[in-house]
Amino acid sequence: MSRYSFLSLLRNGLNHHRRWPQAWRSPAPKPAYDVVVIGAGGHGLATAYYLAAEHGIANVAVVDKGWLGGGNTGRNTTIVRSNYLYPESAAFYDFALRLYERLSDTLNYNIMLSQRGLITLAHSRHELEAMAAWVNAMQVNGVDAEAIGTDEIRRMAPLLDCSTSARFPVLGGALQRRAGIARHDAVAWAYARAADARGVDIIQNCEVHGLIEEAGRIVGVETARGPIRAGKVVMAVAGHSSVLAAKAGFRLPVTSYALQAMVSEPVKPMLDVVLLSPATGVYVSQSDKGELVFGGGLDLYPSYGQRGNFPTVETVIAGLIEMFPGASRLRWMRQWAGITDVVHDSSPIIDRAPKPGLYINCGWGTGGFKAIPAGGFTTAHLVARDEPHPLASAFTLKRFETGAMIDEAAAAGISH
C-alpha cells in the first residue's frame, strides 16, 4: 500500500493524477479462508481489518452481493455521537467515537471527521427534565455532555426557529461537542484499503446464496462465484440478517424497516452543528458540499425495498420546515433509503449464532454508522478469541431470554 501524504499528493499532482495506485485489489475468491465475512459494509470491513491488525488473522475474505459500502454505510446521515443513556452503551459508543477521532491517522485515510457538535433540542418542560437526567447520566458515564439554553442554541444555529410562536418552541438542548459528522463512504473505503493492505480479500458482486453446514457446524458459504470454505463465518448484513439466519435455520429478534434520508440542493453555509429534534422527528446537518442532509423516523411497516414511502418523506420535510422556515424555498435534490435491522431494545447483537462456526454482528437499527469502529473491533475479538469483548458482553442474544435489555430507544433521539 502506498501511503497517502502531502508528498504523494504533490508527486501525483505533478503527474496529473494519472498514476494513483488502486486503493484495493479485486481478487478472485480462494477455495478456503480462515474467516469469511459476509457483508462489505462498515462493520464487515472493520471486522476484517481488526482481525488482521489486532489478532494476526489475515487469511480473511469479505464478500458482498453489491459494491463495498453500498448498503447502509453509504445511506446514512453520517452522524457520529456517543450520547447514550446506559453505562453499557455509553462505554461502547464512546469507544467507537474515540476510535473515530484517531481513524484518519490509524488508517492513513481522511475520513473527514468534523466534530462540530450535536444539539438534541428540548421543546417542552418534560423534555427539559428528561434531558437534564440524560445529560447527568452521560457525565456520570464519562461522556462529554452539556445542557444549554435557548440563547446558546440561537447563537449556534441562528436560522433555527427559536421564537416563542414556533409550533415547537425551543426551550433548551443537550449538547455533545465531540459529536459531529464523518464522510461515510470514506470510512468504508479506509477500512477496505487498510484491510486489503494486510492481505484481506474483498470480493464484491459475489452474493451469498447459502451457508455450508457439516455435522451441525457452519463451514463455509455458497456464493455466486462458487463455494468458499471457512473456519469461521461472520454475518454483518444489517437489514438482511433475518434472511441469512433463515438459511442457517434460526430466527433473530430483528425486524427490517426502511429508513429514509434526503438532501436539499447545495446552499451557502447556514448550519455548522448537527441538530436533532424529537418533536419534529428530524435530524439535520449541512454537508461540506452545502446540501442539507436530513432524515426522520422509520417507514411505517417492515420493508426490504431500498426506496422508502412518500408519507414519511412528507412528515420529515414538514418537520424540517418547522425548524427552518427558510428551508421551504429549498429544492429537494435526492432521497434514498437503507434497510435497518431494528431490535426491540435498540441495542446491537454481537454474539455467536445458535449455529457453531457462525458469528453475528447486527441489530444496529438506525444507528450503525457511528458504531462501526467499535462494532468491527469487538466482532473481531469475538471471532478471534471465541469470547465476547468486555465492551460488547452485554450485547448478546441471551439478553432476550434473561430480560437484561439495554433499552436505548429514548437515547436514539428519534422515536424509531
Place this chain on the structure above:
Amino acid sequence: MLLIDCPWCGPRDEIEFVCGGESHIVRPAPEVDDAAWADYMFMRTNPKGRHAERWGHVHGCGQWFSLVRDTVTHEISAVYRFDQPRPAERD
C-alpha cells in the same frame, strides 16, 4: 402510498392504518422455559417476500385484520379477518 382494502371500510390510504407486525404468532402456555418465551416475545420471521401481518384501521373503523404483503414490492395479495386462517398462496 399503499391502498389497503379494509374488510369493513373498503380501500383507504395507508396513512389511516398502523402496522402491528407479524400475524399468527401463538402465545405459548405460561409454564414454558425462557427460551420458548423469548422466541414468542422477540424472535420474528421477518421474511424478504410475502409476509402475513396485522394492520389496524386506527383512523377509520378501529378494527384489526390481517393481510399478506410482499416486503420488497409492497404488493398486497390478500386481506382477511383475524378469525380466518392465512389464505393459500397463489403465484
